[in-house]
Amino acid sequence: MSEPHILLVDDDGEIRRLVTKFLRESGFRVTSVRDGREMRETLKSTSVDLIVLDLMLPGISGLELCRELRAESAIPIVMLTARGDDLDRVLGLEFGADDYISKPFNTRELAARIRAVLRRTTAQGETRLDPSWRFTFDGWVLDTRRRELVNDQGVVVDLSTGEYDLLLSFVEAPQRVLSRDHLLDAARNRVSSVFDRSIDVQVSRLRRKLGGDGTPDMIKTVRGLGYLFVPEVAKA
Structure with missing residues (x-):
C-alpha cells in the first residue's frame, strides 16, 4: 500500500519542518505549504489523502479554507488551533473539520489522529461485509x-x-x-x-x-x- 499523502498547511516554518520530518519518519508522504494560495495550487495538481490545516493563516484563514474545501470535497481535514478553547473547536467542526488538535501539540498524538481519520475514510470506501449496504x-x-x-x-x-x-x-x-x-x-x-x-x-x-x-x-x-x-x- 502506498504511503498516505498528507498536505500540511501552516505559516510557521519551524512547525512545518518539524512536523514534516516526524510524519515522514512515521510512514507518511508529506507536502507542506505556507498559506491558502499555495494549498489551492497544490490541490490543482496533486492528490492528497488528508489535510492538516492551521487555523491562523495569513490572508484567508484556516476556517474559511476549511469551509471552501468542504463545499467541494469530502477530503478529511485535521485542524490545528492555536488555543484549546471551545470556540475554536466548535468553529472548526461547524466549518466541516473532521478532527482538531491544539497547539502546542505532541507530534505522536497528531500522527495518531491522522491515522484514525484515515482508517475511517478507508473503511467507508470499502464494501461492507454485510450484504445490506x-x-x-x-x-x-x-x-x-x-x-x-x-x-x-x-x-x-x-x-x-x-x-x-x-x-x-x-x-x-x-x-x-x-x-x-x-x-x-x-x-x-x-x-x-x-x-x-x-x-x-x-x-x-x-x-x-x-x-x-x-x-x-x-x-x-x-x-x-x-x-x-x-x-x-x-x-x-
Whole structure:
C-alpha cells in the first residue's frame, strides 16, 4: 500500500519542518505549504489523502479554507488551533473539520489522529461485509459503498467524515437512545470528556443537512441521555 499523502498547511516554518520530518519518519508522504494560495495550487495538481490545516493563516484563514474545501470535497481535514478553547473547536467542526488538535501539540498524538481519520475514510470506501449496504429512511438513502447520502428528491447531500460516521451510527441503531460517548467514539474515534460538546455540534450540522428547515427533526434529543434517530430504517 502506498504511503498516505498528507498536505500540511501552516505559516510557521519551524512547525512545518518539524512536523514534516516526524510524519515522514512515521510512514507518511508529506507536502507542506505556507498559506491558502499555495494549498489551492497544490490541490490543482496533486492528490492528497488528508489535510492538516492551521487555523491562523495569513490572508484567508484556516476556517474559511476549511469551509471552501468542504463545499467541494469530502477530503478529511485535521485542524490545528492555536488555543484549546471551545470556540475554536466548535468553529472548526461547524466549518466541516473532521478532527482538531491544539497547539502546542505532541507530534505522536497528531500522527495518531491522522491515522484514525484515515482508517475511517478507508473503511467507508470499502464494501461492507454485510450484504445490506444501503439504508433507507423517510425517502432518503444512505449508500455505504459510495459513501453517499441521497435526499428524498434524489439529490446527493455532501457529508464530512464525522457527519457520515454519525449518521451511520444512527441508521444502524434506529429508535434507540445513543449516548454522547457512544456517538463520539463512532464519529471521531476518541473518548470524550464530561465537558466535550463537539458531538452536539456534529448533531446540529447533521440535523440541518437532514432538512432542519421547519421539517420535524429526525434526530431527537433525549435530555440527560443522548440522541435518538426517529425514522424507521430499512436495509437493502
